[in-house]
Amino acid sequence: MASDTYRWLARYYDHLFEFRRQFDTARESVIGPVLPEVKAACDLCCGTGTLALELAAQGIEMYAVDLSPDMCKIARKKVRGTGLPVHVIQADMRAFVLPKQVDLVTCEFDALNHVPHKRDLGRVLRSVAKALRPGGHFAFDVNNRRAFERVWANTWFLEKDPVAMIMHGGHRRGSDRAWSDVEWFIRSGDKWSRHREHIEEVCWSAAEIRSALAVAGFDQVKAWDAAPFFEDALTPAGNRTFWRARLRPGAKARA
Numbered sequence: 001m002a003s004d005t006y007r008w009l010a011r012y013y014d015h016l017f018e019f020r021r022q023f024d025t026a027r028e029s030v031i032g033p034v035l036p037e038v039k040a041a042c043d044l045c046c047g048t049g050t051l052a053l054e055l056a057a058q059g060i061e062m063y064a065v066d067l068s069p070d071m072c073k074i075a076r077k078k079v080r081g082t083g084l085p086v087h088v089i090q091a092d093m094r095a096f097v098l099p100k101q102v103d104l105v106t107c108e109f110d111a112l113n114h115v116p117h118k119r120d121l122g123r124v125l126r127s128v129a130k131a132l133r134p135g136g137h138f139a140f141d142v143n144n145r146r147a148f149e150r151v152w153a154n155t156w157f158l159e160k161d162p163v164a165m166i167m168h169g170g171h172r173r174g175s176d177r178a179w180s181d182v183e184w185f186i187r188s189g190d191k192w193s194r195h196r197e198h199i200e201e202v203c204w205s206a207a208e209i210r211s212a213l214a215v216a217g218f219d220q221v222k223a224w225d226a227a228p229f230f231e232d233a234l235t236p237a238g239n240r241t242f243w244r245a246r247l248r249p250g251a252k253a254r255a
């Protein structure tokens with residue numbers, strides 16, 4: 001993703017996307033069991049900072065990392081005045097560095113799928129491994145190829161004053177890449193402006209994810225299909241998977 005995508009999406013993200021309840025439900029199973037041991041954490045690809053603020057409100061020192069300057073700006077604005085310990089860092093998930101090691105890294109809402117190339121998964125996992133203390137956990141969710149086939153190759157329309165958004169999705173059958181051309185119509189008084197954004201995702205098989213996690217030094221890998229958490233038409237079984245893995249206590253961070 002270029003750092004200037006997620007510009008309009010950043011501005012209207014909290015206004016338009018209201019999937020938080022399903023992620024809250026998933027989180028109870030995925031990170032709930034390890035949360036009591038977490039004192040410091042990082043929300044990677046934090047978007048507007050909602051999860052970082054929520055975890056900080058539970059007493060966790062938070063780092064919130066995102067590549068989009070607009071997302072970081074909004075996250076900082078939401079943090080300001082709360083007095084909560086959330087440090088927002090603009091960085092690429094493939095090469096981010098934290099000032100100290102944390103007990104948990106989260107990466108929600110298929111943010112991991114946003115890397116430009118499939119091979120970038122290894123780079124992200126190495127950066128996450130360096131950010132974690134040995135024995136710390138990485139929790140993330142990904143879109144699977146089934147989601148690209150069943151959901152992405154459609155046109156979606158969302159409208160909530162003052163914005164209307166059309167997403168024209170695409171996926172080349174048999175490939176591990178999908179895209180969405182997003183068209184924005186934004187009302188200001190009685191005038192409308194029109195903007196475009198392009199988003200791409202790549203996906204991996206479960207076997208590819210397990211193998212990349214092992215290479216980066218993770219063990220105790222657990223996976224959950226998202227369907228029971230989401231219970232919606234967009235998320236039938238097989239579309240989205242939640243993962244949690246532990247950085248092996250003896251694992252050495254690799255350059």
Ligand SMILES: C[S@@+](CC[C@H](N)C(=O)[O-])C[C@H]1O[C@@H](n2cnc3c(N)ncnc32)[C@H](O)[C@@H]1O
Nearest residue numbers: 001006045046047067068092093108109111114
């Ligand atoms: C679907 S949003 C998810 C945001 C947030 N995790 C949530 O649950 O609402 C994907 C996020 O990934 C960020 N992103 C995309 N590519 C990135 C990269 N290479 N490094 C860091 N952040 C990236 C985008 O700016 C965006 O905020």
